[in-house]
Ligand code: AMP
């Protein structure tokens with residue numbers, strides 16, 4: 174959904190490095206499946222499962238990912254673009270139950286994030302030119318951004334009733350890019366568990382949920398936001414999601430300034446002050462939405478973390494300084510030659 178094909182090779186190398194860390198000498202056969210969906214490489218690794226038991230569920234998971242990719246695409250013809258067209262026309266539209274659940278979840282996360290995770294931001298993303306397979310190359314007119322802010326849509330204006338969606342604000346356009354991966358990863362884990370598989374990792378381009386601890390935990394690499402390779406690693410405990418939002422994923426530069434794809438709905442401009450932000454939480458959807466919201470929050474992230482019930486956070490600032498919560502400090506191992514400057518931040 175948001176990674177250019179040219180980036181896949183780079184991503185692949187990174188994933189290979191991460192899996193190297195994850196796999197270590199295998200105690201029993203690992204089963205693996207890899208495919209591309211939601212604009213990234215999806216890598217599913219199972220530990221201690223039989224191929225016969227695993228194959229049908231892996232096939233079902235792969236189908237799910239492809240379906241979500243097509244249903245929720247923000248700019249290619251999809252259920253989501255059809256819903257957005259209807260919202261723009263002020264129409265009331267039937268919404269299938271699975272999408273309804275996702276929209277309700279999005280609304281709840283929008284509330285708990287003080288509006289910083291704002292899936293009603295679709296119109297602004299389009300204005301910035303990010304609703305395209307190519308990266309934008311120019312900053313929108315300030316007047317156009319002002320106009321969006323003047324009629325700024327909020328998730329609270331999305332009415333969900335009796336299986337239908339509508340809004341009185343025709344500018345409300347949905348973009349699920351900040352948490353679609355998380356929802357898809359949670360669903361995949363749900364399917365694995367239902368099939369009796371309880372030692373697995375579902376990795377969507379470096380964002381993942383791991384269940385089970387094998388005989389030793391999965392060790393996960395966190396990408397360095399400004400250099401190739403891994404900044405730090407985390408050994409997962411039973412059932413944890415690790416999600417990172419970064420200003421390096423989709424961006425363009427004009428006159429030496431980086432304009433990236435994580436937009437502050439209060440200013441209409443990319444959120445500055447953070448290069449990457451990593452969250453650990455049980456549920457992947459919440460971790461995904463929280464990583465985006467705390468990225469947008471800038472220096473105020475501890476308050477938003479507390480409001481969202483998140484206690485394990487790592488923020489990397491553009492100058493390389495790392496901020497950690499106490500709970501995260503106990504989990505991170507830096508993998509760079511020189512250890513970065515670290516600041517511990519208290520949660521309110
Ligand atoms: P992530 O990498 O999870 O932080 O998601 C970034 C994507 O979420 C962008 O490509 C947009 O599709 C969307 N997005 C950008 N800014 C926001 C925001 N403030 N709230 C919700 N979604 C956003």
Ligand code: MG
Nearest residue numbers: 351461462465
């Ligand atoms: Mg996110």
